[in-house]
Structures are given as C-alpha cells and as structure tokens.
Amino acid sequence: MPTQLKYSTTPGKDTDIVLIVQAAQPALPDDFSKEEAAYVQEQLSQEAKLISLNRYTHRIYLVATATAKTQQAGHEALRQAGYSLLKQLKADKVAQITLVDTTNTGATTYLAEGIYLSNYQFLRYKTKDAKPSPLQTIVITGTDNTDQAVQELQHVLEAVNITRDLVNEPNSHQSAEQFSAQLEELGQEAGFKTDVLDEIKIQSLKMGGLLAVNQGSEDPPTFTIMEWKPEQPVNEKPYVLVGKGVVYDTGGLSLKPTPQSMDFMKSDMAGAAAVAGVLYAIAKNKLPLHVIGLVPATDNRPGGKAFAPGDVITMHNGLTVEVLNTDAEGRLLLADALSFAQKYHPALVFDLATLTGAAARAIGKEGLVAMGNAGEEVMSGLKKTGEQVHERLVEFPLWDEYKKHIESDIADLKNLGGADAGAISAGKFLECFTNYPWVHFDIAGVAYLHGEDSYRGKMATGAGVRLIYHYLRALAQ
Ligand code: BES
Ligand code: MN
Ligand code: ZN
Numbered sequence: 337m338p339t340q341l342k343y344s345t346t347p348g349k350d351t352d353i354v355l356i357v358q359a360a361q362p363a364l365p366d367d368f369s370k371e372e373a374a375y376v377q378e379q380l381s382q383e384a385k386l387i388s389l390n391r392y393t394h395r396i397y398l399v400a401t402a403t404a405k406t407q408q409a410g411h412e413a414l415r416q417a418g419y420s421l422l423k424q425l426k427a428d429k430v431a432q433i434t435l436v437d438t439t440n441t442g443a444t445t446y447l448a449e450g451i452y453l454s455n456y457q458f459l460r461y462k463t464k465d466a467k468p469s470p471l472q473t474i475v476i477t478g479t480d481n482t483d484q485a486v487q488e489l490q491h492v493l494e495a496v497n498i499t500r501d502l503v504n505e506p507n508s509h510q511s512a513e514q515f516s517a518q519l520e521e522l523g524q525e526a527g528f529k530t531d532v533l534d535e536i537k538i539q540s541l542k543m544g545g546l547l548a549v550n551q552g553s554e555d556p557p558t559f560t561i562m563e564w565k566p567e568q569p570v571n572e573k574p575y576v577l578v579g580k581g582v583v584y585d586t587g588g589l590s591l592k593p594t595p596q597s598m599d600f601m602k603s604d605m606a607g608a609a610a611v612a613g614v615l616y617a618i619a620k621n622k623l624p625l626h627v628i629g630l631v632p633a634t635d636n637r638p639g640g641k642a643f644a645p646g647d648v649i650t651m652h653n654g655l656t657v658e659v660l661n662t663d664a665e666g667r668l669l670l671a672d673a674l675s676f677a678q679k680y681h682p683a684l685v686f687d688l689a690t691l692t693g694a695a696a697r698a699i700g701k702e703g704l705v706a707m708g709n710a711g712e713e714v715m716s717g718l719k720k721t722g723e724q725v726h727e728r729l730v731e732f733p734l735w736d737e738y739k740k741h742i743e744s745d746i747a748d749l750k751n752l753g754g755a756d757a758g759a760i761s762a763g764k765f766l767e768c769f770t771n772y773p774w775v776h777f778d779i780a781g782v783a784y785l786h787g788e789d790s791y792r793g794k795m796a797t798g799a800g801v802r803l804i805y806h807y808l809r810a811l812a813q
Contacts (some may be wrong), residue, residue, distance in 0.1 A: 338494050338785035339455050341448060341472045343486035347434040347477055351392040354421065354435050356414075356443045359383075359400040363438040366585045375590075386420055388428075395428060397421060399447060403437060406699070411446040414728045416448020419791040425451075425471050434475040444476045445489060452493045453791040453798075457719065458504045491620035492805055495799035498522065499613035501750030503606045503784065503796030504651065507584035512633035515583050515605060518560040519612050523562060524748065525635040526619035528629075533559040540601040541652060541676070543632070544666030548649045548659065552588055552642025559673070560611065562629035564619045564671065569626035570812055573683035577615070578673045580666045581633030588662030589638045590645060596786070603796060606783035607688035608633065610800035612738045615804045623812045628680060632669040636662070648747045652676055655770055656747040664751045667765045674769040686709060688800045693760030696781030701789065704729040704782055708775035717777065718807055726805040729777070738764045 353577055359380055363418025364373055379387045380400055392585050395633040402608040402745035419663035433451070435444040435507075451474055453672065459466045476486050493728050502510075502518060510518070516532040523530035535556040537545060543559065547692040550557040560581075577762055582604035585592070592598040608631040615629045643649070645658045649668070657668065668691050677685050706729040707719065715731055722728045741761040744750035749768060765774045785792060792799075 337472070337535060338497060339452050339471065341452065341486050341490040341493070342475045343481055343483045344475050345432070346475050346480070347436055347475070350430065351434050352395045352397075352430050352477045354399055354433060354447070356399050356401060356435070356437045356439055356447060358439050359402050362398070362400070364420040364595045369552065378538060378735045380490075381762040386424060388732055389423060394689060395430070397424065401443065402539055408443075408723045408726070414443055414446035415450030415453075415726065416790050418447045418452075418572065421447070422451050422454040425631055431470050432473040432475065433471065435476060437478050437480075440480070441763060442480050443477055445629045448474050448476050448477060448489065449493065453496060456497050456500055456793055458501065458795065461608040462487040479590040488621050492802060495613040495617035495620070496806070498616055499609045499798040499801050500796040502609035503603050503798075505602070506518045507602045510583050510602070511555040512558045512581070512583055512635065513555060515581060515608070515633050516560045519560050519562060522612055522616055525618045527563050528564040528615050528619040530711065533561070534631045542650070543652045543672040543676070544632060544649045544783045545651050545657070545672040546632045548643040548647070549582070549636050549665040549669055550589070550639040551640035552589040555635065555637050557632070557634035560629075560631040560633065562615045564615055564625070564627045566622060566624050566626070568624060570624050570769050571626055571683055574680050575630050575808060576612040576630060576677045576680055576682040578630045578670060578677060578685065578687035579611030579724050580604075580670055580687070580691065581605045581608035581631040582666060583633055584635040584668070585638070585663070585665065586635075586736070588636045588665060590661045590663040592637060600786070601607065603784040604690050606635065606690050606796065607779060608801070609779075610688045610779070610798065610804070613798060613801040614804045614808070616809065617801065623809060625808055625812045627808065628682075630673045630677060630756060632673045634669065638663045651749075651769070655749060658747040660750050664762070665749060667762050670766055671769040674766060674774070678771055682772050684714065685772055686769065686777065686804060687774070688777045688779055688804070690780045690783050691778045692759045692762050692780055695778035698759060699730050699781060701781050702728070704803070705732055705759050705778040706730065706775055707732040707734050707760065709734065709759065709767065709770070710773035714773065714775060717810070718789050718803070721807045721810065722803055725802040725806055727794055729781075731804075732760050732763065734764055734767055
C-alpha cells in the first residue's frame with residue numbers, strides 16, 4: 337500500500353500534527369501553554385529546525401522555516417525538512433500525520449513531498465527484519481490546498497515510487513518481457529494503452545540497433561508503446577517520450593568490471609521506468625495531452641551470438657553503424673526508437689537514458705544533463721521547471737564539430753566517440769535519428785544513488801518523473 341495523501345480543511349482533535357512556523361516570527365496557536373511557548377522560543381533561539389512537544393494524547397512537531405535565497409530554495413528546504421521529520425516520525429511510530437502551515441506560503445505541499453518520497457522502501461525481497469515504515473497517511477490542511485490538488489500530488493509521487501520500484505527490481509526478476517508486462521499492468525491501472533511488439537515484429541521493423549544489442553541475450557527483446565490519448569487533447573501532434581530500457585547492462589563483449597559498475601546495471605532501464613512513471617501520472621491525473629511513450633528493451637550480454645566490436649549494423653532508419661564498443665549499447669536501441677518516433681509527426685520528443693558515465697562524471701548526482709535541438713523556449717522552460725521541482729539540468733552543446741567524434745572509416749557512423757565529451761558524442765549520435773524538436777536527458781548521474789541523499793533516498797530515485805510531468809502539465813494549461 338503506497339503512502340496515502342489526504343486533504344482536510346482543518347486538523348482533527350488529538351491527532352499528531354506538524355506546524356510549519358517561521359523561525360523569526362513563529363505564529364503559535366492559542367492553545368499553546370506558556371511553558372510550551374517558552375520552550376519553543378528557547379529552541380528556536382538555538383536555531384532548532386525541528387522541535388517536538390509530547391502532549392500524551394498527541395504530539396506536536398514544529399518545522400521552522402527561515403528566509404531562503406530564492407523561493408525555490410525555500411521549497412527545497414521544506415522537502416529536506418520532510419526527510420528529517422520522517423526520521424522523528426518513525427522513531428515515534430506515527431501512522432498518520434497532519435500538516436498545518438502557519439506561514440501562509442503553501443509550504444505543506446513541499447513538506448508533504450519530502451516526507452512522502454523519504455518514506456519509500458523497497459522491501460520485496462526481505463524475508464525477515466523488513467521494518468516497514470509506520471507512517472501510512474499524510475494529511476494536508478489549509479485553504480490554499482484542495483482535494484484535487486492533493487490527489488494530483490499523490491499521483492505524481494506514486495509515479496515516482498513506481499519508477500523506483502521498476503528500477504530497483506533486479507534482472508533476475510525483470511527480463512525485457514517481464515519489464516514490458518509490468519508496463520502493461522501499469523497501463524491497465526492508470527488507464528493508458530499499451531502495445532508490446534515482440535521479436536518478430538521488431539525484426540520486421542528492421543530495428544537493427546535493438547536487435548544487435550539483444551544478440552547475446554538468452555531472452556527476446558521487446559518494444560513497448562504506451563499511449564495516453566484523451567478525448568480532446570490540447571496538442572494536435574503528440575508529445576513522445578522515449579526511454580532507454582536496458583534491463584541489464586554487462587557491457588556485452590566489451591565487458592564491464594563488477595565493482596561500482598556492472599553491479600548496479602539492473603538500473604539501466606531507469607529512463608524507460610521514468611517514461612512509464614510520467615505516463616502513469618499523466619493518465620491518473622487525466623491531463624488533456626496526447627502523449628506516447630516508447631521503450632526499446634533488452635539486456636546486453638556477451639555470449640556466442642553477441643554482437644562484437646567491429647561489426648557493422650543497419651539501423652531502423654537505414655543508417656549503418658560501426659560498433660566499436662558493445663558497452664555503448666544504449667544509443668543503438670534509442671536511435672531505433674527515435675527513428676520509429678518520426679511516424680507520429682511529434683510536436684516534441686524527449687528521451688531519457690542512463691546513457692553515459694561521462695555525464696555522471698561531468699556534473700555528478702546533482703543534476704541531469706540535457707541537450708537537443710528543440711530551441712530556446714523549450715530549454716528555458718525545462719530549466720525553469722527543473723528549478724521548481726529541484727531536478728535541475730545543465731545544457732550541453734551539440735555543435736557541428738562534435739559530429740567528427742562519431743565518424744566511421746567504413747560506415748555512416750560509429751557508436752563510440754573520443755576520450756573527451758562522451759556525453760555529447762552520445763547525444764550527437766542520437767541527433768542523427770531525429771527530424772523533430774527533441775531533447776535528450778542523460779540521467780546516468782541521478783537515476784541511482786549509492787548512498788542516501790535526503791528524500792531522494794538510496795538506490796533508485798525516480799529521477800525525471802517530476803521534471804517531465806510538471807513541464808508537460810504546464811503545456812496542458
Ligand atoms: N549504462 C551505461 C552508462 C552508465 C554508467 C549508466 C554509469 C549509469 C552509471 C552505458 O551503457 C555505458 O556503458 N556507457 C559507456 C559508453 C562508452 C563505452 C562510450 C560509458 O559511459 O562508459
Ligand atoms: Mn553500456
Ligand atoms: Zn547501458
């Protein structure tokens with residue numbers, strides 16, 4: 337059962353509540369005793385961020401906010417406060433918590449978001465000592481909220497956690513076919529259509545990139561099409577989301593080393609999982625947008641039939657590619673999906689992919705790398721949304737000169753760039769398969785974390801879901 341978000345105009349009697357107060361000028365409720373008020377003041381003067389009062393019938397937690405540099409920084413501080421608060425709520429075994437904002441700044445939403453996302457757990461394979469979180473329900477109050485807004489938030493946060501579940505699922509339980517079946521189930525639950533193309537269909541479509549990566553696998557590839565098409569969408573041409581669905585990346589014959597490399601490559605379908613998460617949230621919230629999700633999926637393995645460095649393959653759009661490293665597999669199957677996307681005459685295409693270690697090395701786990709040709713308006717819109725949801729992005733260039741990095745001696749392209757600018761040469765490769773406004777997001781640094789990072793947690797983060805959802809939602813307005 338996912339954490340429940342509920343809306344109530346006022347908090348009930350004797351329930352555990354959180355008061356969001358301004359540290360400098362706390363507006364404490366009338367029912368605070370003199371002793372309580374003095375204690376809170378004393379704690380605040382020592383710069384306490386989280387104060388708790390035990391009234392025995394219920395507890396009161398105070399989250400103190402300070403003036404932040406920007407509004408977005410203030411919102412992010414609240415999400416992070418949600419993470420600290422959850423630790424306390426768990427220790428106190430609180431099952432339901434009610435949030436009250438005394439600052440009139442819409443703060444409950446962000447605090448709730450931080451608590452909700454911090455409350456994520458992946459316990460599926462724990463047979464003992466599972467320790468499920470006691471917190472089940474978060475109640476948001478206040479006249480600046482509505483039932484509908486809280487519902488919408490719940491669906492988006494559910495989508496993030498669904499994405500995290502998909503990413504954390506190990507390849508032992510998630511072949512390409514199993515992954516597609518999970519996406520079909522999600523479609524049924526949320527109300528979007530799914531169509532899973534099988535190997536024969538993929539062969540007839542001549543998706544040479546996807547088929548080449550799949551050659552070493554014991555399992556067939558899949559190509560999943562998800563579609564949300566409401567009655568009267570505001571967009572005439574669809575928005576298409578493409579996600580890298582490598583359910584496991586060994587590197588293939590260009591084998592990866594195990595530590596801190598192959599050992600977490602069950603997460604190489606995080607782009608695809610994020611696309612599914614966005615479709616889930618859009619469908620659940622019935623946004624008036626026509627959106628299509630495309631997920632090419634396979635594992636990448638060595639083996640007798642595996643594709644090999646030096647091979648030349650022919651892609652879905654007819655271009656030939658010299659494969660110089662089988663570990664640069666993501667761009668091969670993404671390229672086929674991007675080329676397939678042309679048939680929809682899309683208004684805009686986003687692809688999300690754990691594509692290169694180079695992107696992660698360039699900017700770390702603090703942001704997404706983005707590049708494309710969709711133009712200034714789209715890019716600045718994305719950057720703005722990124723600040724709002726704190727999934728910030730850095731734009732990398734796709735200058736003509738980078739094309740040289742992927743010129744092959746014998747084919748139209750090679751799948752390997754030079755030693756430098758690896759995230760860009762991968763993006764430049766993808767660009768060759770697009771003929772529409774397009775942005776590529778390299779989420780290799782943010783999709784999966786090796787240590788706990790506030791409300792993003794440890795392991796899968798669901799990166800990209802809130803960013804893309806909120807960007808598209810604004811287009812629906
Ligand atoms: N899935 C990896 C990229 C990756 C690295 C994701 C680290 C998450 C964390 C991708 O398929 C890959 O192996 N890329 C190679 C490309 C290289 C061979 C050009 C890389 O980044 O090393
Ligand atoms: Mn790889
Ligand atoms: Zn990969």
